[in-house]
Amino acid sequence: MNSETLAHHLISLKGAESSYPFGPEALVFKVMGKMFALVTEAEEPPRVTLKCSPPDCEVLVSQFDSIVPGYHMNKNHWITVSLTGEVPEAMLIDLANRSYELVVSKLCRASKDELDQR
Template structure:
């Protein structure tokens, strides 16, 4: 999956907003002010960082060369995926969906209700 395709996909989630709070090299996607993805280029390689359950992250890191613990993030709750690796497009999309859903599930009830109205 190309970086711009992934960015388009991440922008389609309900309430998703992209911004550059860390500078022009890191595009952060948030829902209701909470980050669920970060797209950046590190050492010339496009990558995306997703939120995940700690157990899921451990399994993914052990099974895929292209997945490492979150780069510059909490290593238990975030994973970083190289877009030019052994991780296929379907997996990238599935991880994006799960990251978004995980963040939404942790939102306050009032924020989840507001999100459902969008």
């Protein structure tokens, strides 16, 4: 999966917005103002950083060479995936969806209600 295809999926999630708050190299995806993904476009291979539960982070890092603890993020709650093709596309989509769901689950009730109305 390339970074453009992944970015298209991320922006299609309900309430997702994208911006470049860290400069033109890193496309950040947020839901209700909370980050759930960061895609680096200027690197080869491109990478995506996603939120992840701590137990899942440990397992994924131990099973895949292209998955490392989150680059410049809390290493217990974020992973960085190099888009080398090692991680199957379906799994990458699932990881992106889980990241989104983890962030949405931590939103306050008012933000969840606002998201539901979108």
